[in-house]
Amino acid sequence: QQPVQSPQAVILREGEDAVINCSSSKALYSVHWYRQKHGEAPVFLMILLKGGEQKGHDKISASFNEKKQQSSLYLTASQLSYSGTYFCGTDLSGSARQLTFGSGTQLTVLP
Amino acid sequence: EAQVTQNPRYLITVTGKKLTVTCSQNMNHEYMSWYRQDPGLGLRQIYYSMNVEVTDKGDVPEGYKVSRKEKRNFPLILESPSPNQTSLYFCASSLYGDRGTNYGYTFGSGTRLTVV
Numbered sequence: 001q002q003p004v005q006s007p008q009a010v011i012l013r014e015g016e017d018a019v020i021n022c023s024s025s026k027a028l029y030s031v032h033w034y035r036q037k038h039g040e041a042p043v044f045l046m047i048l049l050k051g052g053e054q055k056g057h058d059k060i061s062a063s064f065n066e067k068k069q070q071s072s073l074y075l076t077a078s079q080l081s082y083s084g085t086y087f088c089g090t091d092l093s094g095s096a097r098q099l100t101f102g103s104g105t106q107l108t109v110l111p
Numbered sequence: 112e113a114q115v116t117q118n119p120r121y122l123i124t125v126t127g128k129k130l131t132v133t134c135s136q137n138m139n140h141e142y143m144s145w146y147r148q149d150p151g152l153g154l155r156q157i158y159y160s161m162n163v164e165v166t167d168k169g170d171v172p173e174g175y176k177v178s179r180k181e182k183r184n185f186p187l188i189l190e191s192p193s194p195n196q197t198s199l200y201f202c203a204s205s206l207y208g209d210r211g212t213n214y215g216y217t218f219g220s221g222t223r224l225t226v227v
Contacts, residue, residue, distance in 0.1 A: 040221075041201060041220050042154070042218050043218070044216060044217065045215075046215075047215060087153060089216075097161060097167075097207075098159065098169060100156070100170070101155075104153050
């Protein structure tokens with residue numbers, strides 16, 4: 001079952017922060033996050049494994065709440081290059097053979 | 112350069128004319144997968160393969176075939192394309208991990224298919 005992402009779209013000014021949420025109705029083993037710029041392929045950002053760990057990548061970090069089956073992606077002091085569509089992919093099996101992706105969150109960062 | 116290569120990038124075809132979209136990776140990845148992307152629906156998995164000669168259905172396999180005769184190649188075959196298969200297709204590859212390990216996917220540049 002497809003995870004639910006929120007919000008569907010967000011518009012920011014450079015330097016502002018954003019949070020993107022990904023929720024599942026099923027127990028998750030891991031959550032993947034990807035960013036896709038217009039006309040390009042999705043690019044892998046990070047994986048969160050169950051256990052509630054938090055990861056960071058430059059000014060982009062994420063958390064995974066195993067009890068709530070929810071992951072959040074945090075974009076801090078956003079840059080123009082952060083614009084794109086963000087997808088979460090959820091894994092139930094532990095081997096990521098069948099990632100199920102959300103419908104995406106379109107992030108636009110304005111100067 | 113480590114990459115997943117898809118061909119063609121763009122394809123317009125007519126209903127019923129068989130076609131193949133090729134996918135090749137140079138990273139020695141065991142796992143490969145095909146996704147289609149449609150507006151508002153995100154990425155939906157068509158087929159995946161965990162290694163040579165091992166393939167399995169994803170969420171939307173109807174109307175598609177795949178084969179994995181070599182580790183690097185994973186072609187997507189549409190035997191009789193129909194207009195509802197008009198979409199953006201992505202091939203992806205990854206190291207394969209047993210339960211307890213997870214690796215990110217590397218995606219190809221995509222193939223935009225139009226069936227008229």
